[in-house]
Amino acid sequence: MAPSIAVTGATGRLGGRVARILTGRGVAQRLAVRSPERAPQLPNADAVPCAYHDPEQVRTALDGVDTVLMVSGSETPDRVDQHRTFIDAAAAAGVRRLVYISFFGASPHATFTLARDHWATEEHLRASGLTPVILRDNFYLDFLPELVEDDGVIRGPAGDGRVAAVAQDDIAEAAAAVLEHPDDHDGATYSLTGPEAITLDEAAGVIARHTGRPVTFRNQTVDEAYASRAGQAPDWQLDAWVSTYTAIAAGELDGVTDAVPTLTGHRALSLDDLLARAAG
Structure with a gap:
C-alpha cells in the first residue's frame, strides 16, 4: 500500500528532521523532494522527484497521498508563485489535507517581508479546496548564534524588541505530531514559539556564556543596516535581512x-537549552 503521508523538503534541515521522527515512530511516508538522490535513506520511505514549479511532477509525486507536509520553498523572488503551483497540483492529485510550515504573525502588512509571502501562500491554500493545517513558526532559535559576526557582534535594527524564537527540533516534533494524527488538527493554525521571548542583547549574553568568548548586540539604524549589507545580495534579499530585525523591534515576534x-x-527548548545540547 502506498504511504498516505508525503513530506517535502526532506533534503533540508527541517523536513529531514520530520522524516526521521516519523520513521522512528514507524510511520510510512513518501519523500517528495527536488533531488531524490540527496534524500535520507530511511525505512518505509520512498523518495520521488518533486519540484514545486513543475505541476506534472508534483501530481505524480503526490498520487495516492492523503496528507502532505509542505515545507516552504527556498527564498526566491517567485517563491509564492511556486507555492501556488504546488498547492494547485496537490489538489489536482487528490490530496485531501496540506500541512503548511508558515511564519509567526503572517500577514499582508507584516514588517518581515517574507511573512507577507507566507500569508499569500496561506490565502491560496485556504481557497484551494484542500483542508489546511498551518504551523506558523517564529524565527529559528538555531539561527540566533549565526547572527554573530566574526568580531563577536550581532548587528541590526532590533532595538529592545523581543523574539520568541523556536528550535527546529521542536518545529519538527510538532509537525510530526500533526502528521501522525492529522484528523485531530484539520483547519487549525498553530503559532510555534520557544518558552521565552528575549532581546538580541539577552541572546548575545547567552551565546557568550556558552562559547566562552565576548558576544554583544549593537543596535543599528535602518540606514546603517542597509549600508553595512550593501552589495551582498539583491534588493529583495536585503529587505528580508533587514526586516528580520525591524520586525523584532516592532514587537511582531514577541509573545510566547x-x-x-x-x-x-x-517544554519547548530555550536558547540556553539548545546551546547546552549542542555542547554535548
Missing part, C-alpha cells in the same frame, strides 16, 4: 504560546 508543549508533550 503553548503550541509546542501542547503538540509535543514537552
Whole structure:
C-alpha cells in the first residue's frame, strides 16, 4: 500500500528532521523532494522527484497521498508563485489535507517581508479546496548564534524588541505530531514559539556564556543596516535581512504560546537549552 503521508523538503534541515521522527515512530511516508538522490535513506520511505514549479511532477509525486507536509520553498523572488503551483497540483492529485510550515504573525502588512509571502501562500491554500493545517513558526532559535559576526557582534535594527524564537527540533516534533494524527488538527493554525521571548542583547549574553568568548548586540539604524549589507545580495534579499530585525523591534515576534508543549508533550527548548545540547 502506498504511504498516505508525503513530506517535502526532506533534503533540508527541517523536513529531514520530520522524516526521521516519523520513521522512528514507524510511520510510512513518501519523500517528495527536488533531488531524490540527496534524500535520507530511511525505512518505509520512498523518495520521488518533486519540484514545486513543475505541476506534472508534483501530481505524480503526490498520487495516492492523503496528507502532505509542505515545507516552504527556498527564498526566491517567485517563491509564492511556486507555492501556488504546488498547492494547485496537490489538489489536482487528490490530496485531501496540506500541512503548511508558515511564519509567526503572517500577514499582508507584516514588517518581515517574507511573512507577507507566507500569508499569500496561506490565502491560496485556504481557497484551494484542500483542508489546511498551518504551523506558523517564529524565527529559528538555531539561527540566533549565526547572527554573530566574526568580531563577536550581532548587528541590526532590533532595538529592545523581543523574539520568541523556536528550535527546529521542536518545529519538527510538532509537525510530526500533526502528521501522525492529522484528523485531530484539520483547519487549525498553530503559532510555534520557544518558552521565552528575549532581546538580541539577552541572546548575545547567552551565546557568550556558552562559547566562552565576548558576544554583544549593537543596535543599528535602518540606514546603517542597509549600508553595512550593501552589495551582498539583491534588493529583495536585503529587505528580508533587514526586516528580520525591524520586525523584532516592532514587537511582531514577541509573545510566547503553548503550541509546542501542547503538540509535543514537552517544554519547548530555550536558547540556553539548545546551546547546552549542542555542547554535548
